Amino acid sequence: MRKTEVRGQRSEARLQSQSFEVAFDGLEIWTVYSKPLDYPNFFVVRRAVVERGVIVTDAEITGFAETLELARELVPPGKLRIPRYEGDEPQIVECWL
Numbered sequence: 858m859r860k861t862e863v864r865g866q867r868s869e870a871r872l873q874s875q876s877f878e879v880a881f882d883g884l885e886i887w888t889v890y891s892k893p894l895d896y897p898n899f900f901v902v903r904r905a906v907v908e909r910g911v912i913v914t915d916a917e918i919t920g921f922a923e924t925l926e927l928a929r930e931l932v933p934p935g936k937l938r939i940p941r942y943e944g945d946e947p948q949i950v951e952c953w954l
Contacts, residue, residue, distance in 0.1 A: 883913060884906065885904060886905045886954060887902060887903070888903050888904075888905070888951075889925070889951050889952070890948045891950050893948045899921040900924065900925055900950070901918060901921045902918070902928050904916070905917075928950075932953045936953035938951055938953055939951060939952045
């Protein structure tokens, strides 16, 4: 529930979508790694959850694969691909949000 101010009056507002209350459970980040130290012969997909800028679920392994294409199949459908940034660890291939 969120507190809002409407013309000097306090009120409580709920986030709603089509009459259903919406809950935010954090941002899932799916990271694809190429040959990380713990699996040097594979692509590994790890899932992390971030809430309010804090990692609440730390990079749990969701699977590993022999090719990048097979690793991408481990990422749930409907996610948006984010290419790696220059400052990322060298093993990071990409992230999915």
